[in-house]
Amino acid sequence: MLPWFENDRFPLYLAPMAGVTDVIFRHLCKEQGADVMMTEFVSAEGILQRDDRTRHYVDFDDAQRPLGVQLFGSDGVRMGEAARKIIDWKQPDFIDINFGCPVNKVVSKNGGSSLLKDCPLLASVAREVAKAVPIPVTAKMRIGWDSSLVNAIEVARILEDCGMQAIAVHGRTRAQGYTGLADWDVIGQVADAVKIPVIGNGDISSGVDVEIRRAQTNVKGVMIGRAAMANPWVFKEAKHYLATGTHAPHASVEERFNFMRRHCKLAIERNAHMGELPTIRSMRNRLMNYTKSIPGGKWLRQRFSQIGSVMELEDIFAAYLVHQAEHGHDQATHAEESAVESSTEL
Structure with a gap:
């Protein structure tokens, strides 16, 4: 075996x-x-x-x-x-x-x-x-x-x-x-x-x-x-x-961004011959996937669809925190958004 x-x-x-x-x-x-x-x-x-x-x-x-x-x-x-x-x-x-x-x-x-x-x-x-x-x-x-x-x-x-x-x-x-x-x-x-x-x-x-x-x-x-x-x-x-027999807490927004940041940096290191912009472009779909089921995911995906650098990732995260503080989704909106995301999984 x-x-x-x-x-x-x-x-x-x-x-x-x-x-x-x-x-x-x-x-x-x-x-x-x-x-x-x-x-x-x-x-x-x-x-x-x-x-x-x-x-x-x-x-x-x-x-x-x-x-x-x-x-x-x-x-x-x-x-x-x-x-x-x-x-x-x-x-x-x-x-x-x-x-x-x-x-x-x-x-x-x-x-x-x-x-x-x-x-x-x-x-x-x-x-x-x-x-x-x-x-x-x-x-x-x-x-x-x-x-x-x-x-x-x-x-x-x-x-x-x-x-x-x-x-x-x-x-x-x-x-x-x-x-x-x-x-x-x-x-x-x-x-x-x-x-x-x-x-x-x-x-x-x-x-x-x-x-x-x-x-x-x-x-x-x-x-x-x-x-x-x-x-x-x-x-x-x-x-x-x-x-x-119990559910672990889902990955927090901060954990997700740390994961995204690390994934991007590792990809840039491995693809040094390509350069940062082409590498991050190739990461766009992956980054958008990582936003599934979190509040404000649609807002993030709009920005990740055009991202071109790790610095932009940091800027997007900072802007996201402000956006959520100003336009935070209530539980009903989040539940509705999550349901839509679940129905459109890859």
Whole structure:
């Protein structure tokens, strides 16, 4: 068994998200209590053909361990070669195979969730990668291609037979994308059907959610994705709830700004070759996400949509405090604003 499941541990995974879970964001989420990390997914062919462009996707520091590098592709032998190349570079704790990505540019190349329609090819990919590397191999999948092909149990058994040591199951079909609700009944059925650990993924945004899914299914861990984009403190809050049965206070406005400031400064340091303005521009969506569910979030997002420097961040925070003092939202307004924000989550 993978060591992070031993002694009845119930690990919290940070889901791999393209363009989001880079080395800096993973580091920050680790500090907040995330137990297991994965890199953004990376093309096996990209590793083999243009490693100068793709190598940065597999970068990490030891503080982020246990960490896996996630690969996608449809040629198991080539993926095994790419995995060995990655191990020579960075020695991750495990390799993860992406059988879940719904994005057209991945599916059109017969990668990601497209393999759910071709179980023999899926088996070949899993088997060849597991055979090629000396470290554990895991997989991430969706419950099926669409409502007419929900084959998660069949796929999970195949993956177990092919040497996968854990499976993360996102409770949506490829056709759903990120709409609708995750089907935790199917996730639970998968957890009952295989002997290897199953990690449940989908609609986890609080410690209560984690506790409910742990109590209602045999999953051995949960994976948190989009909720962490707006609330990276969710890992700390979840662990507090699991340990005490009580809700931890939500991150204060000051904590959020300190987090934003640190994220921006780390990004500028890492991307020194780009310069501050392009780096902060690339941070705009992230900063706007961090304002979800706090009073005056709309006011902040308007300003973050044009931010260009850390100094501006400081000025915006100072202006925000004045704005809230002069136009503070009452509880009813805040509740209404939070409801709107919740309905428009990414």
